[in-house]
Amino acid sequence: MATNNLKNAVIAFLAPLPSILFYLTFLHNQTSSTGTLSSIWAWCNHHPLLLANALFFFNVDVLFWVISQVLSSHWMIDLYWTVIPVMFVHYYRTHPLADYNWWRSTIAVLLTWVWSIRLTHNYFRRENWQWGAREDWRFTDMNAQYGKQWWWISFFAVYLSQQVFLIGICLPLYAIHSVNVPLNIWDFVAIIVCISGIVIAYYADTQLHDFVSRNNKAKEVGRPVVPNLDEGLWRYSRHPNYFGEQLWWWGLVIFAWNLGQGWTFVGSFVNTMCLAYVTTLVERRMLKQDFRAEAYRQYQKTTSVWIPWFKSSPTGGKDKKA
Incomplete structure (x- = not known):
């Protein structure tokens, strides 16, 4: 190896x-x-x-x-x-x-x-x-x-x-x-958006990594695994890592738009559309795993796809515990 x-x-x-x-x-x-x-x-x-x-x-x-x-x-x-x-x-x-x-x-x-x-x-x-x-x-x-x-x-x-x-x-x-x-001021807006995207993606990926590591250790000792990550940033978004990544690329677009080069948004737009499709593939993959399918269906009903937001109850309305 x-x-x-x-x-x-x-x-x-x-x-x-x-x-x-x-x-x-x-x-x-x-x-x-x-x-x-x-x-x-x-x-x-x-x-x-x-x-x-x-x-x-x-x-x-x-x-x-x-x-x-x-x-x-x-x-x-x-x-x-x-x-x-x-x-x-x-x-x-x-x-x-x-x-x-x-x-x-x-x-x-x-x-x-x-x-x-x-x-x-x-x-x-x-x-x-x-x-x-x-x-x-x-x-x-x-x-x-x-x-x-x-x-x-x-x-x-x-x-x-x-x-x-x-x-x-x-x-x-x-x-x-x-x-x-x-x-000018728009450059500083772009900087804030870019940094926010990097920070959100870092914490989301770290929380996901820790979740997977805990489940792997549980498997090794024969303990039941947790079917779904629903803590930290993942409590408010089903894909906060994707959201952070998109913020980063659209932050760069703000730099370009401020320079009169708004046409450069086309790359980030295509990437966002592609990531929307990837999101669908990932969620289908999650639902094919029997041990987490039901928990993930509930997660889909209560949690925003990308943009972090308060949880909703499965029957509609904001979750008071969020």
């Missing part, structure tokens, strides 16, 4: 190197004015969004997909969800066409790092500090659904779709580094 863990860690560190090395070479050579290569660097210089998409396509969509075929697992895309936004914010900041307010950019970089560290910590905590121990259960289910066709369907369902989501939700980071105006 230790050998496999080390192997996966090495693969994870080496996987993004092609795009990193290409971009560093571009930064070094973008002033070149002769030869075939100079035209490539000129294209990279004038098309930051297209270059971001090209690097993502070849390094993530293609290379990560090939690696997944060799490893027979799509675990790496889950891990890189926590890393790619950090790579994007530094890419947009260092691109030759970047034009930004230093304070706003620095705040965005710091917030993105804090978000990434939180999510990365939660990923490894959930996976018992193992690299590639398992892939997302949704990919496993799709593998069972599509069978022998999954090898090529996975390219579109797992990787190309992630390009749409990740490029889209990171568009506000591009906007932040495309407009240079002084900070």
Whole structure:
């Protein structure tokens, strides 16, 4: 197990190197004015969004997909969800066409790092500090659904779709580094929303982790498990971790909207719609587990889906004990 863990860690560190090395070479050579290569660097210089998409396509969509075929697992895309936004914010900041307010950019970089560290910590905590121990259960289910066709369907369902989501939700980071105006009150609103999202998601995930850990220990000693988490933030929302994550991305949209780049909301909107579908899948999965199905049905009747709110009684009306 230790050998496999080390192997996966090495693969994870080496996987993004092609795009990193290409971009560093571009930064070094973008002033070149002769030869075939100079035209490539000129294209990279004038098309930051297209270059971001090209690097993502070849390094993530293609290379990560090939690696997944060799490893027979799509675990790496889950891990890189926590890393790619950090790579994007530094890419947009260092691109030759970047034009930004230093304070706003620095705040965005710091917030993105804090978000990434939180999510990365939660990923490894959930996976018992193992690299590639398992892939997302949704990919496993799709593998069972599509069978022998999954090898090529996975390219579109797992990787190309992630390009749409990740490029889209990171568009506000591009906007932040495309407009240079002084900070104003809306920047501080955006900061508050982003930090609130990170804090809520952290506490929600921590409470969920503690709940799962307690149930696992109960199973080990033969004690009955608790069928449903209904404490802390989870008393007021069935998916407070999702709510916190959405606050984070929409906080970035406020930054962009304040800069006259409101069109960048499209990525967060698509992500929210996707997460709504994922919420449905998660709840169906909960209801398929006999030991918690009835408790979860009651939970659905009394507890808000995403936005934290007071409990309702199963027959309607606010629960006085909430």
